[in-house]
Amino acid sequence: MMVESRKIAVFTSARSEYGSFRGMLEAIEQHPGLELCLFVSGTHLAEQDGYTISEIEDDGFEVxxxxxxxxxxxxxxxxxxxxxxxxxxxxxxxxxxxxDIILINGDRGELLPVASVALTLGIPVAHIAGGEITEGAIDDSVRHAVSKLSHLHFVTNDLHARRLCQLGEESWRIVISGEPALDSISKMTLLTKSELEESLEIKLNDPIVLVTYHPETLGEAGLAELEATLEAMVSVDATYVITYPNADPGSEPILERLKRFAGENEQAMLVSSLGQVRYYSMLACCAAMLGNSSSGLWEAPTFRLPVVNLGGRQAGRLRAGNVIDISDVSAQAVRRGLEQAISQEFNKSLECLANPYGNGHAVDKIISVLESVPLDIRLLRKKFVNTCDE
Known part of the structure; x- marks a missing residue:
């Protein structure tokens, strides 16, 4: 008797989370017992953010x-x-x-409607990257709320699994899979520096610094922090490749300032989206990353890449030894951080660095659960496990 395949819906709304999902989408498509259903939303459909749904379709996925x-x-x-x-x-x-299952990833606000609609319609939700902490962004509350609305949890390490237990989640629902973005890195053919130069139509003089700066949605940094960062960048001789901020509230004035900076400084270029291959190739080629992106904590350790992390947006998040935190952002502090990051001494200290978010084998673990978990009332009917002392 032929067994009906399971339909796995994957929701993606941003370039960063699509990068994490890409290997997962391929694995679902190739699995004989699974059927991919791809929901695309958010900045993927926005012209001002590069209309990145075209990258998804160029990768061969049907929306x-x-x-x-x-x-x-x-x-x-x-x-x-x-x-x-x-x-x-x-x-x-x-x-x-x-x-049959809706698979979501991360902590963006766009996940709240997904989990809520699925809950209302009786469809189990599988969530990747729960249990983490980012005290400087509303993403922190979103992540924990989504965890409570989800039925399966794929976390990056034991610390995050324990946090979900603190939220009352049953242990059988939690799988320590690692971060699936790291699977793509290990399998991807990266561009050389000269190929990157040709693709971006710019001369990438060393040292190269990749800059990503997003709004701090639970803080008062405003543009003052960004201005201090730009002042420091002018004082440190490097090629700066700057990516667009995300679509969070407060992104528009940041983007306008970055456009002016790139227009006034020959050593800086601004790109709406590098795409996954160019992005990871840039991580492999550059000397440091600067900004407040989670990528500096998630993916950069795999490349043993120094990261100057600014402000409080990533406060509380697990980090490896490649991260130089600048909590009180000033031009002088950022300049010192950049100089430390590109120094030979600091780079030498990262030679044996391990990524705390996984080792590149997450996709197989996640697929194994998606194909086999019983789709019954036990999955949908959640129990709260009280871990506190009575």
Missing amino acids: TARIPMFDGDRSSEGYARALGREWLGLVDAVSEHRP
């Missing part, structure tokens, strides 16, 4: 449903309205395609 969100308003009110549009679109997409 099952496009779920519009943004209308150009990147204020807090605009983002809240965008979540409402996403919610309505998801109801239609999920109702039409009726996946």
